[in-house]
Amino acid sequence: MLEIISGAAVKKLDTDFIAEKGITSHRLMENAAQAFCDWFEGEYHRNDKVGIFCGHGNNGGDGLAIGRLLWRKGYDVIIFLVGGDAKVSADCRLNRELLPDKLPAISMSSDDIAHMEFDLNVVVDAMLGIGVNRPLAGDFLNMVIKLNALPNVNRVAVDIPTGLPSDECLEGEAFKADVTVTFQYPKFSLMFPEHAAFVGILHVANIGIGNKFMRQFSQNRYYLQRKDVVSRHLNFSRFAHKGDFGRVLLVGGSYGSMGAIRMAAEASLRTGSGLATCLVPSCGVDILQASLPEIQVFSSSSEKYLSLPYVKEGLERFDAVGIGPGMGTTAEAEDFLLDFLMTFKGPKVIDADAINILARNKGIQQYLGREDVLTPHIKEFERLVGICENHKQRLEKALEFSKAHGCVLVLKGAHTCISFPDGTQYFNSTGNKHMATGGAGDVLTGMITSFLGQGYGVKNAVLCGVYQHGLAGEIASVDKKRGTIATDIIKAIPKSYVTLGVD
Numbered sequence: 422m423l424e425i426i427s428g429a430a431v432k433k434l435d436t437d438f439i440a441e442k443g444i445t446s447h448r449l450m451e452n453a454a455q456a457f458c459d460w461f462e463g464e465y466h467r468n469d470k471v472g473i474f475c476g477h478g479n480n481g482g483d484g485l486a487i488g489r490l491l492w493r494k495g496y497d498v499i500i501f502l503v504g505g506d507a508k509v510s511a512d513c514r515l516n517r518e519l520l521p522d523k524l525p526a527i528s529m530s531s532d533d534i535a536h537m538e539f540d541l542n543v544v545v546d547a548m549l550g551i552g553v554n555r556p557l558a559g560d561f562l563n564m565v566i567k568l569n570a571l572p573n574v575n576r577v578a579v580d581i582p583t584g585l586p587s588d589e590c591l592e593g594e595a596f597k598a599d600v601t602v603t604f605q606y607p608k609f610s611l612m613f614p615e616h617a618a619f620v621g622i623l624h625v626a627n628i629g630i631g632n633k634f635m636r637q638f639s640q641n642r643y644y645l646q647r648k649d650v651v652s653r654h655l656n657f658s659r660f661a662h663k664g665d666f667g668r669v670l671l672v673g674g675s676y677g678s679m680g681a682i683r684m685a686a687e688a689s690l691r692t693g694s695g696l697a698t699c700l701v702p703s704c705g706v707d708i709l710q711a712s713l714p715e716i717q718v719f720s721s722s723s724e725k726y727l728s729l730p731y732v733k734e735g736l737e738r739f740d741a742v743g744i745g746p747g748m749g750t751t752a753e754a755e756d757f758l759l760d761f762l763m764t765f766k767g768p769k770v771i772d773a774d775a776i777n778i779l780a781r782n783k784g785i786q787q788y789l790g791r792e793d794v795l796t797p798h799i800k801e802f803e804r805l806v807g808i809c810e811n812h813k814q815r816l817e818k819a820l821e822f823s824k825a826h827g828c829v830l831v832l833k834g835a836h837t838c839i840s841f842p843d844g845t846q847y848f849n850s851t852g853n854k855h856m857a858t859g860g861a862g863d864v865l866t867g868m869i870t871s872f873l874g875q876g877y878g879v880k881n882a883v884l885c886g887v888y889q890h891g892l893a894g895e896i897a898s899v900d901k902k903r904g905t906i907a908t909d910i911i912k913a914i915p916k917s918y919v920t921l922g923v924d
């Protein structure tokens with residue numbers, strides 16, 4: 422499991438690793454540069470014109486080493502030195518000395534920056550890394566503004582975009598990368614949505630620092646990757662019957678909003694549930710029966726909204742419940758929800774309007790159990806805990822909420838963050854902007870509910886559900902891009918199993 426750690430911890434970790442392994446800091450920098458170049462070679466052609474912008478610290482040292490290695494491989498490289506000659510770090514200086522004579526390296530004065538004209542396809546930003554400790558000013562700021570404004574170039578940041586603090590929210594300006602190649606462990610601030618325009622796509626490059634070293638710096642934050650979820654999947658025997666794959670109940674829908682619960686139900690079936698049943702207001706029965714023949718449907722008493730009374734007998738036959746999509750927030754839906762949460766004691770995914778209703782009720786603790794999972798997007802979350810100043814505060818409050826209520830909290834978005842009552846947080850690595858479409862959250866509800874119903878423990882159900890939902894979104898958007906809709910994500914769920922190699 423890959424740790425997400427603070428910038429300060431990275432520095433200490435590097436020092437400890439170097440001391441214990443008996444290698445030099447220069448060697449570690451060389452490893453980092455090599456890892457970057459391995460990735461770079463898979464992305465860019467030798468005829469691309471590559472400009473590498475290097476600062477005076479170790480991030481700049483990385484840039485110089487990258488320039489040397491790419492140049493040796495035949496890339497058309499030019500190096501720009503920013504930040505002057507004062508305070509050059511030892512490894513940066515060594516890498517300046519190691520530059521081949523024929524590799525062009527230009528020291529940029531303030532005047533050069535102001536008047537510079539570029540003829541580049543790829544800009545590599547190695548001006549400042551995790552050592553940044555104040556907002557950009559002077560030459561760094563001017564260079565960043567200039568590079569950000571360049572049309573038709575690919576921008577790649579080394580370790581972290583210049584100007585971005587590794588643990589806090591950005592104040593001022595920063596390099597706007599299309600891709601950030603971060604070394605060994607994602608830095609905390611790379612997870613913040615406020616920084617999306619600066620980080621671009623995140624790639625993690627392994628530079629050989631083993632988990633053993635990371636563990637002592639653990640901040641209980643993890644980056645959820647493929648290898649972490651494959652082993653969490655249950656295997657089913659060839660004698661398995663539909664009961665083994667779980668019976669799930671999807672509860673929600675209202676007049677005019679029946680699609681949400683239909684999508685949750687279909688997603689649960691595509692994730693593998695043996696049987697899916699929907700509980701909806703009576704106006705939804707025909708709609709659901711006609712549009713999804715694989716499900717069963719029953720209804721509560723009133724026509725347009727879920728309401729009291731409803732059939733409670735036999736609810737215990739369901740292994741898991743997903744509740745909330747499309748249910749509305751009327752008084753009758755509220756009475757129904759609170760009653761249902763007190764009645765059904767098995768694992769539940771609580772989403773959408775069910776969260777909005779809970780948010781306006783006091784003492785919600787009584788409705789939540791240890792196997793319950795809340796899946797708010799940012800607005801729904803802030804209805805629960807109040808408006809937050811920034812994403813960092815949101816993440817803190819998400820963890821507090823999970824600990825205080827003993828439930829799992831899935832804060833949806835790019836790098837969806839899953840908080841557990843044991844104090845751990847997992848940040849998802851799958852998914853993309855094309856999943857920002859109506860109904861994508863309902864699909865997630867169906868998927869997590871399905872895993873809970875299949876008998877996955879709550880932790881595995883949530884980690885597998887969130888990861889695989891993002892993966893299905895990636896698969897769906899390969900040939901649909903911004904035309905991807907939620908039902909495309911559902912259709913891609915079976916392929917996500919194929920991709921994971923899970924039966």
Ligand SMILES: NC(=O)C1=CN([C@@H]2O[C@H](COP(=O)(O)OP(=O)(O)OC[C@H]3O[C@@H](n4cnc5c(N)ncnc54)[C@H](OP(=O)(O)O)[C@@H]3O)[C@@H](O)[C@H]2O)[C@H](O)CC1
Binds near residue numbers: 450
């Ligand atoms: N394991 C790894 O992750 C490895 C990372 N490496 C790379 O090293 C950098 C971090 O290098 P470091 O030298 O600590 O810091 P920077 O290069 O980011 O910054 C250098 C100095 O710049 C000064 N500074 C800070 N903020 C500003 C600013 N706004 N404007 C101008 N200058 C600024 C600061 O010094 P001061 O004395 O002026 O405060 C910084 O110290 C990491 O990101 C990786 O790229 C290694 O290669 C090894 C493996």
Ligand SMILES: [K+]
Binds near residue numbers: 480547548549579
């Ligand atoms: K950088």
